Amino acid sequence: MDAPVHTPALPVVAAPPSIRVAGLNHWFGTGEARKQALFDVDLTVGAGSLTVLMGPSGSGKTTVLTLMGCLRDVQDGSVELLGHELNGAREADLVLYRRRLGFIFQAHNLHESLTARQNVMMGLQVHGHDNEAVQRKAAAHILSALGLDDRLDYLPGNLSGGQKQRVAVARALVGNPAIVFADEPTAALDKESGMTVVRILKELGRQRGTTTMMVTHDNRILELADRIVTMEDGRIVKDTAP
């Protein structure tokens, strides 16, 4: 990537794996409706890798992602994220861990009353160690890298679907996260923008050791992946490197 991403003072995660999942089970619902969604999932993800999670609908991909991303409480088994055990972690600690993660959601979830640039600044403000001018510059920089230099001060309502998604990507990446979680991030993008996003993620992994966990069905992305994990009925059934 030729346009560098703004870099707050975060240590680059090196040798130890970014994520280590062991014996993970998960259930939804209570009583009669209680249903097991994950069965004894084991997965270790190295730093700087781009891992793609595949599988039919309902196989548990999103559930795994939300558990690893501190968005859901771990019920049974172990999830170790950047060296921290998430099972039994306090909510306040989970909030802190989340700041080292970047999320790219299928729905862009931009704040409708903030401009593209302000939305991206929110990704920096959470760390609280840059002044506004620095944040504005960094946000503009990454938005330009994603081809939005002429849309900086647009509200989401005035952006196209693809443009909104790129703003959401910029927001996820601007804080230089250690791990990026993306659930079908390219679904709302045209082919070209979709590939741009994946290339950026791949490049970040190479340059900074950023780990990416991505759920996708897009075959072209599979070619860029370091590893492809396939799930079925809550279990990992295949784990390959292309």
Add this chain to the structure above:
Amino acid sequence: MTALLGAIMGRLPIGWLQLIHSKTRLAAAMAGVAFANILVLVQLGIMGSLNNSILISYDLLDADIMISAENANTLTEGDNVARQRMFQALAVPGVQSALPFYVATADWERADGETTAFTTFGIDPKGAAFLNEELAPFVPLLRLRDTAVVDRGARGVDPDTLASISPGNPLRFEVSGVTLSAVDTMVGGGGFAGDGYMLVSDQTFHRIFANRSTGAPDHILVKIAADADPDAVLARLQAQFDGTGLRVRGFQDAALEDQAYQTTERPTGLIFGFGVVIGILVGIVIVYQILSTDVADHLAEYATFKAMGYGQSMFLGIVLEQAVILGILGFVPGVIVSWLLYEMLGAVTGLPVELTVATTAAVFAGTIIACLVSGAIATRRLAAADPADLF
């Protein structure tokens, strides 16, 4: 504005940006806060004028101690006091002088068929010292039978007619079959009980109110000797009249007790006090409604912020920021409209309504607090923002 708020808060003023993003909601919220402010301010204005009008009666007089019947909660309410008590009071050491004070309402049926109710003070012309500095000089005029000094602001009476009154050009009018000559005018003011004040001698008073006995004034006013300790004299008088069914109070205390009684125990006072409470509740409910709708509309966005690592305090901050901004933005038009209503109310009723700085400041503080309360309640909805639902 955005830059200013951002500088104050050290972050993007998301609450503010969110408010101005949906202009109709902002307008509705401002109108709601303004409406609640108007409710509260107008009620307070009427309460205040009730308070003021009660004090006016006392301000017209000048006494240190007032002896009244136990059930005389106001100047005009309750039983009389036997005049003989005055002589007993005069015998108490430290009492310099005392005056039987007569007060009643005289209805003037005007030529236009309407009535002006004068709160009429009957004063022995020798007791001019018991009137305030402005009224005392009128006392010599009252020595003449059936003369009166009337209120320049008497409600319902043509102001020009009142203004033209002078000893050389008296206004003749009939009250209870007695023809009075108003020979001068004084500054009193309309209240809730009467349309204005009228000052007459005790003799004239008894001609107007023929059924009232000279031996039974409404109150006895007492002045304390300059060299006496007021508290001690009051205590001695209280001891003197212990068990007689009379209450002996410092004059200021009597005024304040009257005020407290009329504003908290009488329906008028209660209704307006209730109105203030309703106004506050209306404001809280409206602001809560607006803010909680706003939270609900932005749940996905808040959940995204949660996923990004923002903690609960940031969301509280946004909602409370909105609450304070709504409070301020609604207060300004609320005060302006209230002020106009005060002016109208004063002009139409002649009541002493006044928007004081203290009231304005108190209502502003109350508005901000009420908005914060609403905001705090509205933040409970934030719990529904679950970042796990975003994928």
